[in-house]
Amino acid sequence: MDLLALRYFQTVARLEHVGRAAEKLRVAQPSLSRTLARLEHDLGVPLFDRHGRRIRLNRFGAAFLRRVDRALAELDDARQELDDAAGLERGIVTVAAESLLALTEPLRTFVPGHPLVDLRLSQSSAEGMSEKLRSGDVDLCVTSQPLSGDDIRSRVLLDERVMLCVPAGHRLAGRGRVALADLAGEPFLTTRPGYWQRALVERLFTKAGLDLHIVCEGDEAAVLFQLIDAGLGVAFVPSLGLRADTSTTVAWLEVDDPECRRVLSVAWREDTYLSVAAQRFRDHAVEHFHAQAEAGSRSE
Numbered sequence: 104m105d106l107l108a109l110r111y112f113q114t115v116a117r118l119e120h121v122g123r124a125a126e127k128l129r130v131a132q133p134s135l136s137r138t139l140a141r142l143e144h145d146l147g148v149p150l151f152d153r154h155g156r157r158i159r160l161n162r163f164g165a166a167f168l169r170r171v172d173r174a175l176a177e178l179d180d181a182r183q184e185l186d187d188a189a190g191l192e193r194g195i196v197t198v199a200a201e202s203l204l205a206l207t208e209p210l211r212t213f214v215p216g217h218p219l220v221d222l223r224l225s226q227s228s229a230e231g232m233s234e235k236l237r238s239g240d241v242d243l244c245v246t247s248q249p250l251s252g253d254d255i256r257s258r259v260l261l262d263e264r265v266m267l268c269v270p271a272g273h274r275l276a277g278r279g280r281v282a283l284a285d286l287a288g289e290p291f292l293t294t295r296p297g298y299w300q301r302a303l304v305e306r307l308f309t310k311a312g313l314d315l316h317i318v319c320e321g322d323e324a325a326v327l328f329q330l331i332d333a334g335l336g337v338a339f340v341p342s343l344g345l346r347a348d349t350s351t352t353v354a355w356l357e358v359d360d361p362e363c364r365r366v367l368s369v370a371w372r373e374d375t376y377l378s379v380a381a382q383r384f385r386d387h388a389v390e391h392f393h394a395q396a397e398a399g400s401r402s403e
Contacts, residue, residue: 104142104145104146106175106178107138108138108139108141108142109142109171109174109175110128110175111124111128111130111135111138111139111142112139112142112150112167112168112171113168113171113172113175114127114128115135115139115151115158116150116151116160116164116168116171117238119151119158119159119160120158121135121136121139121158139151146163146167148163149161149163149164150163150164150167151164172238172239176239176375179239180375180376181376183376183378184376184378186378194219194220194221194378194379194380194381195220195221195222195223195380196220196221196222196223196242196243196378196380196381196384197223197224197225197240197241197242197243198222198223198224198225198241198242198243198244198245198384199224199225199226199227199231199232199235199240199241199243199244199245200224200225200226200227200232200244200245200246201226201227201228201229201232201245201246201247201248201298201299202226202322202324203224203226204324204343204344205245205260205261205343205367206224206245206388208391209384209387209388209391209392210222212387212391213383213384213387213388217380217383217384220380220383220384222384225241226322227244228295228297228298229246229248229249229250229297229298229299230297231297232244232246232250232370233250233251233252233255236250236252236255236370236371236372237252237372239372239375242371242377242378242381243369243370243371243381243384243385244369244370244371245260245367245368245369245370245388246299246367246368246369246370247299247365247366247367247368248299248302250370252372254372254373254374255370255371255372255373256370256371256372256373257368257369257370257371258368258369258385258389259366259367259368260367260368260369260388260389260392260393261343261365261366261367261392261395261396262364262365262366262367262396263341263342263343263364263365263367264341264342264357264358264363264364265303265339265340265341265342265358265363265364265365266339266340266341266342266355266356266357266358266363267281267286267337267338267339267340267355267356267357267358268327268328268331268337268338268339268340268344268353268354268355268356269331269337269353269354269356270331270332270333270334270337270352270353270354271332271352271353271354273337273354275337275354275356276354276356277354278356279356279357280356280357280358280359281356281357281358281359282358282359282360283307283308283310283311283313283358283359283360284311284313286308286313286337287313287314288314288316289316289336289337290316290317290318290335290336290337291304291315291316291317291318291319291336291337291338291339292317292318292319292321292327292330292331292335292336292337292338293317293319293320293338293339294320294321294322295320295321295322298322299365300338300339301320303339303363303365304339306362307360307362307363310362318335318336319335319336324344327340327344328353331353332352332353339358339363340355341365367392369385369388369389371385
């Protein structure tokens with residue numbers, strides 16, 4: 104049993120597909136299959152149930168995977184800790200977020216000063232981010248919803264108003280402020296279930312006793328204002344989106360409800376080693392948003 108075999112097994116176990124695992128690992132599929140067969144022979148039990156070309160992790164494999172995940176995570180943490188102790192300012196920082204828009208400005212000021220840090224971003228729902236943290240697939244999560252897990256810690260980046268965006272010619276466009284009752288029957292643009300915008304609109308409409316009429320589910324923030332401008336519907340958008348809105352045909356209105364807010368946080372696992380590079384990006388993001396909040400309060 105060697106480390107390479109364990110990493111091969113870990114990848115196949117997560118994907119439950121030898122072909123996709125071979126592609127991800129960049130090895131030949133026959134070689135990967137032989138490595139798995141040797142590992143099972145060494146252990147004395149099958150780790151997968153095989154049905155033709157399909158494989159499924161069995162109870163032996165599931166038990167073994169839990170230990171392998173833990174062992175490989177410890178080894179990866181040890182290597183990163185030694186690099187940090189040696190003063191090597193490099194490494195890979197993996198970040199998952201519900202929306203990448205919130206990261207654009209912190210990245211703009213972080214990347215030039217850290218050329219040896221390899222930042223890798225992905226988009227995910229809150230449930231997906233919790234799983235990625237537990238499995239060690241990401242170092243940090245930037246989320247607008249609490250993530251489950253006793254070992255997950257977080258720091259607030261931004262606490263902001265969520266506003267209503269409507270087409271300029273909409274019946275509510277000139278109001279400046281609206282109540283939830285004013286939104287009865289309005290067609291809404293929002294995200295798929297699992298994302299904070301969907302959770303917020305469903306919670307507010309349920310509280311107000313209103314039926315929610317969704318006409319579009321999507322995650323492309325770049326086209327949201329165009330869809331509103333086209334008259335497809337209205338949407339809840341965080342105040343941060345004001346910077347991304349370059350149109351003059353979308354009206355922003357305050358919502359007369361104290362719960363119509365977003366709290367953006369950065370989260371990480373407390374029970375694993377967080378590299379210096381990841382710590383620096385986390386702290387940089389916190390400082391960036393706090394400086395923005397202070398600048399905003401001074402200008403009011």
